[in-house]
Amino acid sequence: MSADPALAWAGPPIPVVGIGADGWAGLPDRSRSVLRECAVLLGSARQLALLPDEVAARRESWPSPLLPALPGLLAGHQGTRLGVLASGDPMFYGVGVTLARVLGAGSLRVFPQPSSASLACARLGWPLTEVSIVSAVGRPLDRLLPELAEGRRILVLSADAGTPGRLAELLRGNGFAASSLTVLEQLGGPAERVVSGTAAQWREPPGDPLNIVAVIAAGEPGRIRLTRLPGLPDTAYGGDGQLTKAEVRALTLAALAPSPGETLWDIGGGSGSVAIEWSRTHPACRAVAFEMLARRRSQISANAATLGVPDIEVRGEAIAELTADAHLPAPDAIFLGGGLTTPGLFGHCWSRLPVGGRLVANAVTAESEASLLAWCAAHGGGLRRFQIYRGEPLGRYTTWRPQLPVTQWSVVKGPDAARM
Template sequence: MVVGIGADGWRGLGDTARDELRNARVIYGAARQLALLDEVAAELAGELVCWRSPMSEHLAEVLASVPDPAGVTDTVHILASGDPMFHGVGASIVARVGADRVRVYPAVSSVSLACARLGWDLSTTRIVSAVTADPEIVLTEATDGARVLVLSRDRTTPAAVATILSDNGFGDSTLTVLEQLGGPAERVYSGTAGTWPHSDGDPLNIVAVDCIGPRVSRAPGRPDDSYEHDGQITKSTIRALTVSALEPAGPQLLWDIGAGSGSVSIEWLRTDGRGRAVAFERDRVRAERLSANARRHGVAHRLDVRGPAPESLAGALADAGAPDAVFIGGGLDDGLLTTAWEALRAGGRIVVNAVTVENQAILIRRREELGGSLRRFVVEALSPLGTMSTWRPALPIIQWAATKPTGTPPRTPTPEEDVS
């Protein structure tokens, strides 16, 4: 039994939720949540147990101790903040034991309360969580005219969000911090990101951002200068074509092999907020730069940076499962392509870009063996020619894109292929 409770405590609970807590044998919760029951402690028959740190391990122990549901009458009661199914513990519990064994009594969520206070339309408001991600996640939704709610990790989040927005062209945006929503200590205050005057506040808060700044699209093909790189970067036009060919959709996993600056995997992640990516990069300096680029674009929490391929592929496969998509932008050879194709999930997409004649020959052979499409891209840019201008072509790119037939199981790379 998972009971959501707001900052208004016992008074905000419905009769059914109150009855559940009154009759519970044990109630688990965070110290702040359990403190909301102090006023009615005499009415509660059970023991109040505060989560140990780390909470995830303690929760796993509690769930593991729950016996088989057949004939069970003793129910585990867990107290949660607001709506337990909205960035809360409820979803984790359901994933662990199944929806048929969990009953949830939600309170009003913090985002519903925030929109009610602000007069914002919740259906058009974008929501990001800095609880499990870096505050830079606000940049995945920041664009001129957008309204964004940031779920804060602690009292430092508002100032961090203000600095990030200011550093990325959104200094004129209005920030509103809503603390202890719905409770007797509720407090709301506003300011401008570029001149944010508040350095501290209540740890229980949510940040509302009314964005004023550049227009930033989720579509792939961001300017090259939005990434730090040493020249090893898939250029903007080719990147847009590449990410589109990879067909990002839903909670998929991408392998970005020879990732360089990470621009392809970053834009894959920006296209759909449910995706994950593993980037393989041999050069440590580039790997560090890649991680910095991911943080700058607000997707670092969904990107796992690994060592070189093919040496690191087996470890990634064991840890994260078979990829739904694979992009190879560097270090191509027949063996790497074979390993990546065999690891790819059935129905998954593979996209490979090649510049050299030797690598292009590999793609021509693989297209004959495995099917798919083969395209040649030539991009020309306007450049000066004396006192006038002319079109100068970049090196042509050959791109092979294919979908792995369903019914083809992925192959696990051998231990010899995993020396990372």
């Protein structure tokens, strides 16, 4: 990982030492020696209070918010024997991740302790490699929702003492009231405490703010099944009916081919279904939805929160937004679900798509289909047409009702396109 030159560290590598709830007594000799050598130690007030007087370093608590203050803070300590105290494993949702991102891994020496997840799995007898982990620290708790599946084991890193109660409420409201909860407080320390119950019956008052919650998901009969796979039921979405239907949505996501960490631009977001299901495929996937109508933008945000991907960015009309913001991070894939006949829209999208990026466009009118044929002739790619029929009642019988046929163009931008 390369360092940002503006935040480059000129001194020796900064030791980042993890400490658990057992404090100084639980640290190995090497970590203790490193802390004794520091002249200044940065950390949270709780972490710094765990150190004995024999650690003579001046102790400074992190400012809040941290990121904006970090450049000035580090610049003020250039030339000092600076150290950082972190909770457990600094690279497990910890400050070590932030420091590595802004300084580069070469500017750090990390001394980890067991993470809260490792300690929780040790107490519960759970295999850590088979457990989903969701952090509620500085993140919406709604991000838990895509992880919910029958029997799934999940660890939730709590933001504070109130997280277990909010988690129980979230589970009750989404058809998982029968799920079991185990709150593990102050793991590894002298004040360790474990409380168990179900989401349906959870009435425990807030306890220690340093806690992690273990969930065994148990769904209620009759709930709508919502998995990470594309093609969620149409009824999972609110809105005015401007929605890529489930069958076509699944085929569209297959063509877009999301991978962890990639970003999608969803042009003509409607109800946000393609952006939402792209983001649900993996916690690291990101999406930006462009929608002209304000009421639909509000609906996209509401649907995204309901379906557990509240981080989706919602913007206005695509050409206006792309013209105004030339520095919007480039997408890995673009979906054109609306506005195909809008003059200049394809050109804006194609010019911002990097080489190797994918573009998928769906057309339901003759005019928009003509655009796809022209773009395919100019840029290559493949064309497909889908005709979906759904069984519906006809008196005492069942008949097949056709949906609108959809023509789909998908293309990967090649190196020659960048030179056009």
